[in-house]
Amino acid sequence: METMDLMAFQEELQKPQSPKMQEALAAKTVADIVSKIHSCSESLDEAKRAAAEAESMKPGGFLGGRTRKKTNLLATVTTKITETMDEMNGLVNESIKYTSVSTALAAIMCAQFQTVLDDGFTDTDKRLQRLNETGKKTLEEVIRRAQEQNEQLSKIDKNIKISKKMLAKSPRTGKASRGTPAKLVRIGNT
Numbered sequence: 334m335e336t337m338d339l340m341a342f343q344e345e346l347q348k349p350q351s352p353k354m355q356e357a358l359a360a361k362t363v364a365d366i367v368s369k370i371h372s373c374s375e376s377l378d379e380a381k382r383a384a385a386e387a388e389s390m391k392p393g394g395f396l397g398g399r400t401r402k403k404t405n406l407l408a409t410v411t412t413k414i415t416e417t418m419d420e421m422n423g424l425v426n427e428s429i430k431y432t433s434v435s436t437a438l439a440a441i442m443c444a445q446f447q448t449v450l451d452d453g454f455t456d457t458d459k460r461l462q463r464l465n466e467t468g469k470k471t472l473e474e475v476i477r478r479a480q481e482q483n484e485q486l487s488k489i490d491k492n493i494k495i496s497k498k499m500l501a502k503s504p505r506t507g508k509a510s511r512g513t514p515a516k517l518v519r520i521g522n523t
Contacts, residue, residue, distance in 0.1 A: 342358070342362065342431060342434065345358055355437070355438065355441065356441055359438055359441040359442045359445060360445055362431055362442065363442055363445040363446060363449070364454065366424060366427065366428050366431070366475075367446070367449050367454050367464070367472070368454075368456065368457075369420075369424050370421070370424055370464065370468050370471050370472055370475075371454075371456075371462060371464055371468050373417050373420050373421045373424065373468075373471075374421070374464060374465050374467035374468030374471060375465065375468075376413070376417050377414060377417045377418070377421070377467050378465055378467060380410050380413040380414045380417060381414065383406070383410045383413075384407065384410040384411070384414070387403055387406040387407045387410060388407070390402070390403040390406075421467075421471055424471070424475075425471060425474055425475050425478065428475040428478075428479065429475070429478050429479060429482055432475075432479035432482060432483065433479075433482045433483075433486065435486075436483050436486045436487050436490060439479055439480075439482065439483040439486070440483065442479065443476050443479050443480055443483070446472055446475060446476050446479070447476060449464070449472065450464070450469060450472055450473065450476075
């Protein structure tokens, strides 16, 4: 399942859309991301089980065959774990990119991510799935980082609105208001 390209996602959001359409777009993106997190977390757990199995293998055997097999298996499993962890980190970062498109969308997506944590999700075969502990921790990290990003975006939006207000033309003079210089001087002299 391929997540919509970020540029296409942003372009889609630029089109006039009802809140229902935005929710549907967010739901599709959330489903794609959750599916990938689920797949990665399952692979990671499988690799961890294989590593534990390899660790429990007894060394020895004819000409050190079991030792060599154990070493090779551990190397393969370690590589798989590293690759999967890299993929999980990429998914977290990808998720943050999608949630940082707009504060409204971030709120929708965070709510949908939380629903997945609480209730599970339906896979492509229409079966109810739940994330394993690794997947839950990853999704919790996505939510935490998205909420932090959303707070930052909200602050920026607020500052932009204040700046626009200050730079708006005064109805009396027709000139842009730049604040009150007298207050600025007083503050500077105290």
